Amino acid sequence: MSEEKQTLVDIWGDHVKIKDLLIAMAICITFTLGGYIIAPGEAPQPLVFGLVGGVIGFIISSIVIKPKRNVKVEGEDEDGSNDYHAASNS
Amino acid sequence: MDPTIIMQLVIASALGAVLYTIIGIAPGTDETAVLAPVTIALVLLGFSPYVILAFFISAIVAKKLTDSIPVAVAGIPGGVMSAPMVEHSMVLKEKGLPDLSIKKMSSGSVIGTLIAIPLSFLVASLILPYADKISSYAGLIFFLGAVFLALMSRNKLLSLAIIVPFGILIQGLRHLYWGLEIVPGDVTVFVSFFLGITIGPIIFSLFELLNKNHRLNLPFLGQKEITIRKGQEEKGLPNPFKILNKKEVGFSASGSVVGTLTFFLSPVGMTVFIGDVISRHIKDPIKRASRALSTMDGVTNAAYLSGTLIPLIAIGLPLSPMAIGPAAGLFNAPPVFTPENNIHHLLSPTEIIMVTVIGAAIALIITYYVIIRYASQICGFVFKYIPHEALIGLFAGLVVMLAFMDAGLINIFGTLLIALVSGLLYRHGVNYGVMFMILYAAPWLLGLFG
Numbered sequence: 001m002s003e004e005k006q007t008l009v010d011i012w013g014d015h016v017k018i019k020d021l022l023i024a025m026a027i028c029i030t031f032t033l034g035g036y037i038i039a040p041g042e043a044p045q046p047l048v049f050g051l052v053g054g055v056i057g058f059i060i061s062s063i064v065i066k067p068k069r070n071v072k073v074e075g076e077d078e079d080g081s082n083d084y085h086a087a088s089n090s
Numbered sequence: 091m092d093p094t095i096i097m098q099l100v101i102a103s104a105l106g107a108v109l110y111t112i113i114g115i116a117p118g119t120d121e122t123a124v125l126a127p128v129t130i131a132l133v134l135l136g137f138s139p140y141v142i143l144a145f146f147i148s149a150i151v152a153k154k155l156t157d158s159i160p161v162a163v164a165g166i167p168g169g170v171m172s173a174p175m176v177e178h179s180m181v182l183k184e185k186g187l188p189d190l191s192i193k194k195m196s197s198g199s200v201i202g203t204l205i206a207i208p209l210s211f212l213v214a215s216l217i218l219p220y221a222d223k224i225s226s227y228a229g230l231i232f233f234l235g236a237v238f239l240a241l242m243s244r245n246k247l248l249s250l251a252i253i254v255p256f257g258i259l260i261q262g263l264r265h266l267y268w269g270l271e272i273v274p275g276d277v278t279v280f281v282s283f284f285l286g287i288t289i290g291p292i293i294f295s296l297f298e299l300l301n302k303n304h305r306l307n308l309p310f311l312g313q314k315e316i317t318i319r320k321g322q323e324e325k326g327l328p329n330p331f332k333i334l335n336k337k338e339v340g341f342s343a344s345g346s347v348v349g350t351l352t353f354f355l356s357p358v359g360m361t362v363f364i365g366d367v368i369s370r371h372i373k374d375p376i377k378r379a380s381r382a383l384s385t386m387d388g389v390t391n392a393a394y395l396s397g398t399l400i401p402l403i404a405i406g407l408p409l410s411p412m413a414i415g416p417a418a419g420l421f422n423a424p425p426v427f428t429p430e431n432n433i434h435h436l437l438s439p440t441e442i443i444m445v446t447v448i449g450a451a452i453a454l455i456i457t458y459y460v461i462i463r464y465a466s467q468i469c470g471f472v473f474k475y476i477p478h479e480a481l482i483g484l485f486a487g488l489v490v491m492l493a494f495m496d497a498g499l500i501n502i503f504g505t506l507l508i509a510l511v512s513g514l515l516y517r518h519g520v521n522y523g524v525m526f527m528i529l530y531a532a533p534w535l536l537g538l539f540g
């Protein structure tokens with residue numbers, strides 16, 4: 001358990017897991033560069049494909065990888081309408 | 091400007107504001123790394139220069155407004171520029187007043203924007219008569235800029251010593267590509283080297299972390315604990331001149347004037363300096379923090395806008411830390427923009443100001459009203475659903491693609507080389523600005539040895 005928790009490092013101002021970072025980079029680079037290379041048309045089409053690929057890669061990595069942040073909300077109106085508490089325990 | 095262009099400007103500004111409201115909140119994002127690749131990509135896509143300028147101005151205003159928000163609600167900086175504000179924000183957060191610091195900061199930002207735009211125009215028109223003379227000495231000026239920034243760096247000797255060698259690295263790669271006939275002789279590789287320098291520190295730390303021996307010596311961390319304080323819902327339209335008292339308006343306005351006039355200096359440095367000077371003598375911690383926050387946000391915003399606008403209007407060469415970093419795409423993104431043909435040459439000063447006003451106004455309207463109301467919800471969303479890994483991955487993807495686009499497969503390795511060298515230098519106290527200046531000065535500087 002403690003081993004699982006203490007595997008993060010600080011890079012660019014936030015905590016990340018190295019394995020997840022490498023996965024995210026691999027996904028994004030594959031989609032961006034892949035999009036650029038497979039685009040059939042003339043410039044600027046490869047760039048458009050590449051950028052779309054980058055966005056797709058970003059969305060996929062956001063789904064696959066969980067942020068390493070423990071978010072707690074404290075405040076005046078605890079009416080249960082927000083679910084931050086529930087999610088932060090996962 | 092006809093109505094179609096104005097419509098496009100409005101759409102581009104709205105997109106810029108929404109996108110950079112989210113990116114601004116994500117912790118730790120560096121301004122150059124998040125703004126430059128996207129701007130450059132838009133330029134290369136062939137968008138009209140009006141649209142690109144509107145997008146950029148809106149993006150920078152939105153990012154500036156929002157990157158101080160996580161400071162207020164969670165005590166972590168949303169960007170390099172907001173780091174100096176953490177201390178003052180924490181004072182207000184501990185007193186249970188996070189919404190006060192958000193209001194003070196974003197109102198300061200609004201004032202900074204309102205001051206910086208007209209004043210930049212004025213300063214630019216004073217410089218304009220000398221512009222031709224200045225641009226004919228561009229190489230020399232960039233070299234002197236590198237020397238100047240080297241003397242401001244944490245490690246002055248190394249920064250000075252590296253000027254020629256780093257120039258050799260850049261020109262060496264360019265000549266290699268020409269020699270291998272990968273790029274035509276009239277094309278100078280720029281964008282990927284620029285981005286290599288930008289992501290250098292991240293790439294360098296990443297390779298350090300992949301080294302097991304190094305990793306074992308590091309303190310491993312658990313999940314980042316973030317506590318968000320929910321503020322009160324705001325009723326009605328917020329008005330910066332009501333949120334700030336007269337003195338705070340006065341101080342953030344005069345701070346913004348100084349920030350504009352010192353457009354050629356480091357924005358972070360000026361922010362820290364001015365924030366300290368104007369708040370040092372105040373005893374009451376809440377009053378001190380409020381004044382420091384509103385002024386500092388005004389200064390950063392003004393420094394960013396003036397650093398972009400003055401060189402853009404007056405000279406067309408990136409002669410400020412801002413222009414050489416985050417705004418680089420507006421000055422140089424070959425083959426579309428070059429130092430001889432960029433937004434400075436394509437748009438008249440009046441057009442630049444009109445587009446800037448539209449971009450800034452839309453960002454202020456969207457971002458200012460939205461963040462004052464929903465600050466804690468937006469932060470909660472970004473912190474919970476946007477993993478830091480995906481953001482780094484996205485920028486890595488963009489850099490690799492642009493490197494490939496510049497000079498094929500070999501340039502991915504060339505860019506990696508530049509990134510590793512710059513990361514190493516950065517780690518040892520060489521300022522980003524020094525390396526950017528060398529990148530611009532290199533052809534002239536090494537030409538001296540020929």
